[in-house]
Amino acid sequence: MKIFFSILLTAILTNNYILSKFLGICPFLGVSKKLNTAVGMSAAVIFVMVLASAVTYPLNTFLDKHSLGYLQTIVFILVIAALVQLVEIVLKKYIPSLYNSLGIYLPLITTNCAVLGVTILNIDNGYSFSHAMINSLGAGLGFMVAMVMFAGVRSKLESCDIPKFLQGLPITLVAASLTSLSFLGFTGLVENMFA
Amino acid sequence: MAEKKTLGQEFTKGIIKENPVLRLVLGTCPTLATTTSMESAIGMGISAAIVLVCSNIVISALRKVIPQKVRIPCYIVVIAAFVTIVQMLVKAFVPTLDEQLGVYLPLIVVNCIILGRAEAFAGKNSVIASAVDGLGMGVGFTVALIVMSTVRELLGAGSLLGHSVLPESVPPMTIFILAPGGFFVFGLVMACANKIAEAGGHKKATLGGCKACPMAASCEKLQNGEECGKEVEKA
Numbered sequence: 001m002k003i004f005f006s007i008l009l010t011a012i013l014t015n016n017y018i019l020s021k022f023l024g025i026c027p028f029l030g031v032s033k034k035l036n037t038a039v040g041m042s043a044a045v046i047f048v049m050v051l052a053s054a055v056t057y058p059l060n061t062f063l064d065k066h067s068l069g070y071l072q073t074i075v076f077i078l079v080i081a082a083l084v085q086l087v088e089i090v091l092k093k094y095i096p097s098l099y100n101s102l103g104i105y106l107p108l109i110t111t112n113c114a115v116l117g118v119t120i121l122n123i124d125n126g127y128s129f130s131h132a133m134i135n136s137l138g139a140g141l142g143f144m145v146a147m148v149m150f151a152g153v154r155s156k157l158e159s160c161d162i163p164k165f166l167q168g169l170p171i172t173l174v175a176a177s178l179t180s181l182s183f184l185g186f187t188g189l190v191e192n193m194f195a
Numbered sequence: 196m197a198e199k200k201t202l203g204q205e206f207t208k209g210i211i212k213e214n215p216v217l218r219l220v221l222g223t224c225p226t227l228a229t230t231t232s233m234e235s236a237i238g239m240g241i242s243a244a245i246v247l248v249c250s251n252i253v254i255s256a257l258r259k260v261i262p263q264k265v266r267i268p269c270y271i272v273v274i275a276a277f278v279t280i281v282q283m284l285v286k287a288f289v290p291t292l293d294e295q296l297g298v299y300l301p302l303i304v305v306n307c308i309i310l311g312r313a314e315a316f317a318g319k320n321s322v323i324a325s326a327v328d329g330l331g332m333g334v335g336f337t338v339a340l341i342v343m344s345t346v347r348e349l350l351g352a353g354s355l356l357g358h359s360v361l362p363e364s365v366p367p368m369t370i371f372i373l374a375p376g377g378f379f380v381f382g383l384v385m386a387c388a389n390k391i392a393e394a395g396g397h398k399k400a401t402l403g404g405c406k407a408c409p410m411a412a413s414c415e416k417l418q419n420g421e422e423c424g425k426e427v428e429k430a
Contacts, residue, residue, distance in 0.1 A: 020374045022228035026307060029223070070283065073301045074275040081268060113224050113305040120298050165386050169220065173382030181375040 004134050006194045007127075011138025014190055017114050018146040019180040024114030028147060029172060031105075038151040039144070044105040046140030048087065049118050052080050053136035056119040057129055076119050081110045114143060150179055202327050209331025212397070215308045216339035217388040222308040226340060227377040228299050233356045235295040236344035237337065242285060242300065244333025246277045247309050251317040251329035253277075258318050270313045271304070278303045308336060339384075346380050347371045 017023045024045070031041045056076050063069055088106045091099040109115060118139045122132035153175050162171050200208070215221045222243070229239040253273050254261075261269045282300050286293045293300065303309065312332055317325040348354060351371030353361035361367070370376045 022224050022374070022377065023302075025223040025227060070279060073279050073282065073304055074272065077271055077275050077304050078268070081271060113302050116305050117298055117302055120301055124298060165390050166382075168389075170382040170386035170389065173378050173385060177375045177378035177382065180378055181370075184373065184375060 002194055003131070006190055007131055007134045008138040008141075009190045009193070011135050012142040012145060013183065013186040014188075016142045016146055016183050017117065017139045018143060019176075019183045021117070023117040024112050024143060027108065027112060028150065028176070029169070032147050032151045032154055035148065035151045035155070038147040040101055041105045041108075042140070042144035042147045043101075044109060045112065045114065045143050046137070048080075048084060048106070048109050049115055049136045049140040049143075050133065051087065052083055052115055053119050053122055053132050055079055055083060057122060057132050060123050072120070072123070077116060080115055080119070084110050114139065146179070146183075150176065153179055202324065205324055205327045206331040206334075209328065209333075209335040210338060211335070213332075214335040214339055214388075215311075215332050216336060217385060218392070219308075219311075220385075221311055222306045222336060223381075224302070225299055225306060226343060227374075227381060229296060230340055230344040230347050230377065230380075231372045232295070232348050232352070233341065233344045235292065236340040238285075238289070238292040239296060239299065240333070240337025240340045242281050242296075243303050243306060243308070243336055244330070245281055246274065246303055247312060247333045247336075248326055248329040249277045250274045250309060251312060251325040252322055254313045254317040255320060255322045255325035261318075266318065267310075267314075270310060270318075274309050274313070275304050308332060343380055343384055346384070347376060351376060 011017070015021060018025065018028045027041055027045075032038045056079055059075060059079065060072060063071055063075065084106055088099075091106075118136050122135055125135075127135055154172065157171060157175055166174070209215065213219060216223070216226050225239055225243070230236045250270075250273050254270055257269070257273075278301060281303070282293075285296070285300060312329060316328050320328070345355065348356075349360065350368050351373075352369075353359055353365060353367040368376075371380065
């Protein structure tokens with residue numbers, strides 16, 4: 001049980017996928033202007049991350065068994081792309097309310113490196129299936145925490161008087177740097193908590 | 196891109212005018228993640244450039260064969276194949292680089308520069324023009340990574356390419372090679388690039404939003420959406 005919490009907290013706080021691993025920066029900078037879009041995007045990411053890990057993990061075992069490990073990259077990205085399409089179709093048909101809130105973000109997720117990143121890292125870190133699922137959930141939740149926090153920071157930025165040369169993207173990146181700095185404060189937290 | 200460009204212009208536009216990182220704001224993840232040292236930045240730049248040139252050539256050669264509706268999955272397969280080849284080559288010949296780049300090497304697959312170029316250029320232009328375009332974009336990407344990593348390695352570790360440069364009386368500021376330093380340096384480099392571009396009478400770099408997103412063409416909902424719709428129409 002301890003290890004589950006340790007993996008979960010590491011993925012959310014100390015090794016946040018956006019702020020310390022730099023995965024999924026495009027949606028982080030692009031969709032974080034408004035709080036509700038940030039939440040919608042993150043919810044879609046959590047959903048797809050967990051689902052993609054659940055599918056790719058057994059697939060990888062299958063590939064390894066037949067010594068086809070070199071196909072990992074191709075198989076993973078295709079599975080994720082197909083999965084996203086499938087989820088979109090199923091949601092549209094059966095759960096229209098969820099589709100209306102998550103639907104527009106789904107096509108954008110195929111090329112989100114955080115999703116492919118988490119599936120590959122699950123394998124690289126040698127996690128068991130249950131640990132991999134927890135790690136994906138943590139990565140998704142961490143994504144959400146970072147997105148929501150950053151949406152708040154950006155709404156403050158809008159009312160600030162910013163020097164002309166920093167306006168737009170540069171100041172957004174500097175703000176991201178400060179948000180990331182605050183997450184650096186979590187270093188060592190998980191190790192000490194479960195020591 | 197209505198007017199015809201010479202091959203020379205196709206090449207140089209990727210380095211300066213349409214630099215993928217500093218002007219088009221694509222491929223931000225590897226830009227931030229692999230610029231902690233110059234060595235890994237150069238390795239990343241070259242690997243991505245090889246994939247970019249090869250996939251541009253193949254996609255451009257197949258552009259009349261690939262059906263319009265399933266072109267994105269086809270592009271992804273081509274790109275993933277080349278990434279796998281590069282991954283194997285790096286593992287075999289430069290194992291230290293493989294360790295440094297780690298997960299970011301297979302993640303070249305989802306680098307928006309490559310899919311973006313396939314969609315915006317290689318799918319519509321001749322093989323030679325696409326190869327030159329890929330090479331220019333690859334060089335532009337590498338140049339941007341080198342600029343970033345020079346600043347970060349010099350300030351964060353006091354060295355360049357692993358050789359210590361700064362005297363010992365100047366303590367290295369480790370924060371620059373940690374995550375916050377990456378965002379910070381990127382923000383400042385971007386501000387400088389904007390300043391230079393403005394002096395030359397060009398527009399500021401803004402996040403491309405849907406226009407830059409390779410999935411934009413296949414995503415009708417976004418085209419009908421409020422904010423994004425306008426972006427797409429402009430493109």
